[in-house]
Amino acid sequence: MYYLADFSSKQRVEPGNFIFTGENGPWEVVMDLDYVRSRINNDYFKKSPPLNSKYLPFMPIKNCASFISLGEGATPLILSKHIGRELNLELYFKLESQNPTGSFKDRGSAVELSIARELNVKGIVVASTGNMAASCSCYAAAAQIPCFVFVPEDTPSSKLSQAISYGGRIVQVKGNYNHAARLAEEVAAELGFYLAGDYAFRVEGQKSAAFEIADQMYFQAPDAVMVPMGCGTNIAGYGKGFKEYFALGFIDRVPRMIGVQAEGAASIVNAFQKNSRTVEALDRVQTIASGIAVSKPLDGVKALDAIYSTNGEAVSVSDKEALEAQYILSKEEGLFVEASSATTLAALMKLCRKGTFANRRVVCVLTGHGLKDPAPLLNVAIKPPTIYPEVGDFLKLYENSFFEGKTLAFFDKEEVIFAENPTRTELVQYVQKYFNTKLADEYLKHIEDTIAKFLKKGKPITFSDFQDIVQDVLETSNRATERSVTVEDFSVQTGKDIKPTAKVTVNAGGVRYEASASGVGPVDAVINALKEALTQRIDFSLANYSVQIRSQGTSAVVYAELKLTHKGVVSLGKGTSPDIIQASIEAFESAYNGLASRAE
Numbered sequence: 001m002y003y004l005a006d007f008s009s010k011q012r013v014e015p016g017n018f019i020f021t022g023e024n025g026p027w028e029v030v031m032d033l034d035y036v037r038s039r040i041n042n043d044y045f046k047k048s049p050p051l052n053s054k055y056l057p058f059m060p061i062k063n064c065a066s067f068i069s070l071g072e073g074a075t076p077l078i079l080s081k082h083i084g085r086e087l088n089l090e091l092y093f094k095l096e097s098q099n100p101t102g103s104f105k106d107r108g109s110a111v112e113l114s115i116a117r118e119l120n121v122k123g124i125v126v127a128s129t130g131n132m133a134a135s136c137s138c139y140a141a142a143a144q145i146p147c148f149v150f151v152p153e154d155t156p157s158s159k160l161s162q163a164i165s166y167g168g169r170i171v172q173v174k175g176n177y178n179h180a181a182r183l184a185e186e187v188a189a190e191l192g193f194y195l196a197g198d199y200a201f202r203v204e205g206q207k208s209a210a211f212e213i214a215d216q217m218y219f220q221a222p223d224a225v226m227v228p229m230g231c232g233t234n235i236a237g238y239g240k241g242f243k244e245y246f247a248l249g250f251i252d253r254v255p256r257m258i259g260v261q262a263e264g265a266a267s268i269v270n271a272f273q274k275n276s277r278t279v280e281a282l283d284r285v286q287t288i289a290s291g292i293a294v295s296k297p298l299d300g301v302k303a304l305d306a307i308y309s310t311n312g313e314a315v316s317v318s319d320k321e322a323l324e325a326q327y328i329l330s331k332e333e334g335l336f337v338e339a340s341s342a343t344t345l346a347a348l349m350k351l352c353r354k355g356t357f358a359n360r361r362v363v364c365v366l367t368g369h370g371l372k373d374p375a376p377l378l379n380v381a382i383k384p385p386t387i388y389p390e391v392g393d394f395l396k397l398y399e400n401s402f403f404e405g406k407t408l409a410f411f412d413k414e415e416v417i418f419a420e421n422p423t424r425t426e427l428v429q430y431v432q433k434y435f436n437t438k439l440a441d442e443y444l445k446h447i448e449d450t451i452a453k454f455l456k457k458g459k460p461i462t463f464s465d466f467q468d469i470v471q472d473v474l475e476t477s478n479r480a481t482e483r484s485v486t487v488e489d490f491s492v493q494t495g496k497d498i499k500p501t502a503k504v505t506v507n508a509g510g511v512r513y514e515a516s517a518s519g520v521g522p523v524d525a526v527i528n529a530l531k532e533a534l535t536q537r538i539d540f541s542l543a544n545y546s547v548q549i550r551s552q553g554t555s556a557v558v559y560a561e562l563k564l565t566h567k568g569v570v571s572l573g574k575g576t577s578p579d580i581i582q583a584s585i586e587a588f589e590s591a592y593n594g595l596a597s598r599a600e
């Protein structure tokens with residue numbers, strides 16, 4: 001029914017273990033299409049709905065009863081509501097984000113784990129930092145086979161949470177992804193486990209997405225299919241799927257395969273531009289599109305073959321273009337996908353500017369769900385405002401056209417925009433330029449004061465600082481009463497292995513109080529001193545304190561958030577400063593004054 005061959009030389013290979021990867025290039029599964037043909041009834045096949053089980057005859061699975069399915073595939077193909085019209089083409093989106101673990105990888109994992117079960121393996125091993133780990137752990141759970149996941153040690157645990165909950169046995173490896181991948185292979189060889197990932201059998205699962213597209217278009221193939229490329233396995237699957245359908249006479253042509261990469265990880269695009277069939281590994285990759293941040297694409301030659309043999313193309317897009325496309329997909333179509341997936345739309349918009357696609361039928365494959373990796377989008381998003389539960393506070397934002405402005409800002413966060421105090425006219429211009437909004441004088445004044453305060457500490461104002469200052473000002477209530485508390489000064493003494501002590505001067509309702517206290521750290525000491533100075537007033541307790549550093553470097557601005565409670569009333573305060581203690585004090589001031597105004 002099938003055999004394994006080296007993809008480049010087409011020589012048959014006979015593996016001695018459960019590792020289906022060649023030394024010098026990928027292997028492939030060669031299906032006996034006559035056998036496939038003998039197993040399907042054309043009329044019945046064409047009429048039945050596009051479900052993964054329908055395509056089982058195309059898969060290298062010996063016994064259908066061993067197929068492990070969690071309802072992967074059968075994902076919607078949606079006609080674009082707005083973008084297609086604007087681009088003057090018939091545009092469809094293939095929502096692979098709707099697979100069980102939120103990415104297309106599940107199609108391949110279903111096949112790999114089914115094969116692992118047929119081979120009766122004792123465990124599977126996979127190296128990955130994200131969606132592959134989640135998907136393999138999920139299907140391993142369904143197959144009841146232990147799954148060992150090797151990740152580089154700096155992988156954020158948020159990305160692994162899915163794999164952890166599926167019972168993936170995660171091991172962090174000192175080194176980068178390539179080290180983890182090599183170790184995974186060696187462990188699989190040593191223990192006789194199945195090495196899962198972008199190897200020969202995965203393509204056989206991925207190709208069902210191409211069958212589905214053809215079915216969903218009533219066997220009229222589209223003109224082009226846009227696929228993001230990391231290892232290149234997915235686009236190879238699409239190419240193979242369309243070719244098999246063409247060979248069986250279900251479609252009368254094979255669509256052009258258009259592969260998309262991020263500019264900072266464009267190994268396959270580089271090869272395409274040189275008209276080469278081999279892919280050179282990159283020394284390093286740099287992109288926010290984590291799903292396609294690959295330096296050495298395992299299936300690069302297969303991806304290139306899919307592209308060349310269909311008269312396709314390979315295109316790269318910048319991170320900014322990907323993020324903008326991600327935003328447009330959400331805002332214009334209601335489709336929230338990963339930045340990696342949005343690269344397909346970004347590339348399409350680029351090609352449309354060259355006029356390549358007028359009136360054509362194009363499918364953009366949206367490979368993964370937006371909730372998988374929200375960090376890049378949150379990084380450029382303008383923070384939502386926080387207000388007191390009062391209509392007046394809301395109207396203040398509304399009337400200052402806060403919501404008419406931008407919700408994302410694509411600027412270099414670290415670019416310095418004020419190294420010295422701006423004039424009022426300059427400030428108005430900058431607010432207009434970056435936030436698309438006009439602010440009342442009281443806010444401008446407040447912004448000027450904050451900028452001056454930062455500059456006094458020796459901190460030039462970057463775009464990200466400016467963004468935070470403007471927002472903080474809009475959010476800050478002008479609720480200050482004559483009874484409100486201001487911290488006039490503070491000092492902290494600390495050193496190695498001694499308990500820090502802090503001294504504070506507080507002005508409360510015109511009366512000045514001084515107090516000192518110690519704490520386990522400088523911030524703790526200051527808060528204790530403030531508590532000491534204010535015991536006459538509200539007896540608050542500290543419910544929460546957190547700091548966040550959004551930019552990089554030791555001169556970064558610190559955002560402190562602090563929650564105080566008093567008799568069931570909760571008040572949240574925020575402060576921003578390049579000085580962590582000052583930021584905490586500001587957060588304290590606003591939380592305390594908020595508490596005071598409501599506790600009365």
Ligand SMILES: *Cc1c(COP(=O)(O)O)cnc(C)c1O
Nearest residue numbers: 131230231232233234291367368
């Ligand atoms: C894995 C992945 C890709 C890249 O697919 P390859 O098969 O490695 O080319 C693209 N997008 C998402 C969301 C992914 O998880």
